[in-house]
Amino acid sequence: MIRKLLIRDLTLRDGQQSAFATRMSQEQIDRVLPFYRKAGFYAMEVWGGAVPDSVMRYLGEDPWERLEKIKAAVGNASKLAALSRGRNLFGYDPYPDKIIKGFCRNSIESGLDIMRIFDALNDVENIKSTVKYVKRFGGIADCAVCYTIDPHHSAVERIKAALHGHALHKPVFTNEYFLDKALQMEALGADMITIKDMSGLLPPERSAEIVRLFKKHLKVPVDFHTHCTPGYGLASVLAAIVNGVDIVDTNIWYFAGGTAAPAVELVYVFCKKMGIELDINMEVITKINAHLLDIRKELSSFDMAKQLPKPFNPLTDKIPTEVDRFFNDAIEAARKDKEDDLLIFCHAIEEYFGFPEPNELVKKAQIPGGMYTNMIAQLKQLGQLDLLEKAMSLIPQVRMDAGLPPLVTPTSQIIAAQAVSCAQDLLNGRPLYSHPSNQFIALVKGEYGKTPVPVDPEFRLMITGSRDEVPYDPSDYEMQENPVIEEIGVQLAENEKEVLLLELFPMMAHHFLAKKKQKRAHTTFPPV
Incomplete structure (x- = not known):
C-alpha cells in the first residue's frame, strides 16, 4: 500500500510572517490564489498569528475580508487554517468564553476550516474553550504541543549551585512530557495534534523519537511544524517523515528556509525517492513560485534573509549527481537515526541551493529567533546594545523564576523584556526584578495559566505582593468602549466582527475602524 503524506502550506501566513514581517498585501495574495485552487495542498495556513494585527496596522486592510476573499478564491480545494493562542486568541491577554465563542463562530463562518490552537504554557486548560467552540461550529480542532527545552546550565553555574547547596532542576521537557500533553489534548477532542517547534530547536534525532512516540500512542493524525533558523529544520522534517508523521508544514521555494519552514520542493524530492505520495500539483506550485519571486522582490525592504535561493523546478531541473547523492544519503541517515550525518547532508543540500546558513547565535542561545531579534531591537532603542550578552545570560534564571514557561509568543517576549530589565538592574547596582513589567507580574501571579514548574511562593510575594497563585478571572472582564x-x-x-477586532486589538482596531468609517463617509457623501 502506497503511503501518502499531507502538506500544509504556510506561505501566506507563517511564511510571510517569518520572512517578510507579515507585509503581504491583499493585492499580492490575490495574484496567487487562482493557482492555489489547483495546487492540491491538504491545507493552507492563511490567517491568525500576526496577520489580523499586521494587516490593519501596516496595510489598512480588514482581517475578516482577507479570510473571506481567500475562501472565495480557493473554495474547498484546500482547507483554510489559522493559528490561535488558545485563551489569548490572536492577542496577548486572556479572554472570557463569550469572546472566544464569538470569535470561533465568525472565523468558521468567514471560511476557516482548521484552527491550530496552542497555549504558551502548554496549559491544556487554556485551550479547552477554543476546542469546544471550534468543534461546535463545524471546524477542525488542531491542538499544538509547543516544543521547548530546559535551560542550559554552564559548568560554572552547576559548580556554583553545588557549592551553595542548590540542586539544579531535573529535566522537565522530556518526550514523556510532550506525549502527556498530546494525550490530554486528544482526550479533550483534538482532531489532530501538531508538534509545534516554533523556534526550530528540535533536532532530528528527537524529532524522530517524538513522532514515533506520538504515532504509537495517539489515534489522531500528527502534524510536524518547524523552522530552519538554527539549521535543524529540513533534517528534522525528513526524520519526521521517515518515522511516519501524517502531515508536514512547508513553504513554497522563495518563501522557504532561513527563519521560515523548509521548502515543499525539497520535501517533494525526498518523498519521490522514498515512494511516498504527495497529492500536490508541482506544476501549479511552480507557477505560484514565479509570482512569489516577484512579490519577494517587492517586499525586499522587509526581507529577513536578503538571500534568494537558486531557481529550482523539481519537475524539469536535473540535480547534479553529487547533490542527488546527498538526498539519498540523508534518507539513509534518517532511517538509521544518524543525526550528525543527516545534518551534514541536509546542510549540504541547502548550501547547494543557496538557502541561508544556520544561525549559530540562535542555536547557541537556544531561544526563538524572533525573541533574539526583539531583544536586540529593545536594547538598541535604549542605547544599551552592550548589555545583550548579560541579558541573554539571565534568560535561564528569569525563566526558572517564572515557572519555566516555554519560549513562544507571548511568554518569549515577556521573558526577553524582563531579562533586559534585570540586566539594567545589575548595571545600575539595583536588586534583580526592581522593575518587573505588568506582563511579568501577571505571568508570575498565574493569570496566564499553570506554569510547567510551580513558582516559588516567596518569589511570587516579591513580584506580586502575594504568595498565592491568582488565576485569570473572566468575571472581571470589561468590554472595550464602542463610541459613536x-x-x-x-x-x-458596527457589527460583531468589528467588535471582536476592537476586543483583541483595542488601539489598533480603534484607529483602523475610525479611518475605515471616515473613508466610507467621505466616499458616500463627498465634500461639497
Whole structure:
C-alpha cells in the first residue's frame, strides 16, 4: 500500500510572517490564489498569528475580508487554517468564553476550516474553550504541543549551585512530557495534534523519537511544524517523515528556509525517492513560485534573509549527481537515526541551493529567533546594545523564576523584556526584578495559566505582593468602549466582527475602524 503524506502550506501566513514581517498585501495574495485552487495542498495556513494585527496596522486592510476573499478564491480545494493562542486568541491577554465563542463562530463562518490552537504554557486548560467552540461550529480542532527545552546550565553555574547547596532542576521537557500533553489534548477532542517547534530547536534525532512516540500512542493524525533558523529544520522534517508523521508544514521555494519552514520542493524530492505520495500539483506550485519571486522582490525592504535561493523546478531541473547523492544519503541517515550525518547532508543540500546558513547565535542561545531579534531591537532603542550578552545570560534564571514557561509568543517576549530589565538592574547596582513589567507580574501571579514548574511562593510575594497563585478571572472582564464617531454619526464597531477586532486589538482596531468609517463617509457623501 502506497503511503501518502499531507502538506500544509504556510506561505501566506507563517511564511510571510517569518520572512517578510507579515507585509503581504491583499493585492499580492490575490495574484496567487487562482493557482492555489489547483495546487492540491491538504491545507493552507492563511490567517491568525500576526496577520489580523499586521494587516490593519501596516496595510489598512480588514482581517475578516482577507479570510473571506481567500475562501472565495480557493473554495474547498484546500482547507483554510489559522493559528490561535488558545485563551489569548490572536492577542496577548486572556479572554472570557463569550469572546472566544464569538470569535470561533465568525472565523468558521468567514471560511476557516482548521484552527491550530496552542497555549504558551502548554496549559491544556487554556485551550479547552477554543476546542469546544471550534468543534461546535463545524471546524477542525488542531491542538499544538509547543516544543521547548530546559535551560542550559554552564559548568560554572552547576559548580556554583553545588557549592551553595542548590540542586539544579531535573529535566522537565522530556518526550514523556510532550506525549502527556498530546494525550490530554486528544482526550479533550483534538482532531489532530501538531508538534509545534516554533523556534526550530528540535533536532532530528528527537524529532524522530517524538513522532514515533506520538504515532504509537495517539489515534489522531500528527502534524510536524518547524523552522530552519538554527539549521535543524529540513533534517528534522525528513526524520519526521521517515518515522511516519501524517502531515508536514512547508513553504513554497522563495518563501522557504532561513527563519521560515523548509521548502515543499525539497520535501517533494525526498518523498519521490522514498515512494511516498504527495497529492500536490508541482506544476501549479511552480507557477505560484514565479509570482512569489516577484512579490519577494517587492517586499525586499522587509526581507529577513536578503538571500534568494537558486531557481529550482523539481519537475524539469536535473540535480547534479553529487547533490542527488546527498538526498539519498540523508534518507539513509534518517532511517538509521544518524543525526550528525543527516545534518551534514541536509546542510549540504541547502548550501547547494543557496538557502541561508544556520544561525549559530540562535542555536547557541537556544531561544526563538524572533525573541533574539526583539531583544536586540529593545536594547538598541535604549542605547544599551552592550548589555545583550548579560541579558541573554539571565534568560535561564528569569525563566526558572517564572515557572519555566516555554519560549513562544507571548511568554518569549515577556521573558526577553524582563531579562533586559534585570540586566539594567545589575548595571545600575539595583536588586534583580526592581522593575518587573505588568506582563511579568501577571505571568508570575498565574493569570496566564499553570506554569510547567510551580513558582516559588516567596518569589511570587516579591513580584506580586502575594504568595498565592491568582488565576485569570473572566468575571472581571470589561468590554472595550464602542463610541459613536461624532463627525459622521456612526458607531466605531458596527457589527460583531468589528467588535471582536476592537476586543483583541483595542488601539489598533480603534484607529483602523475610525479611518475605515471616515473613508466610507467621505466616499458616500463627498465634500461639497
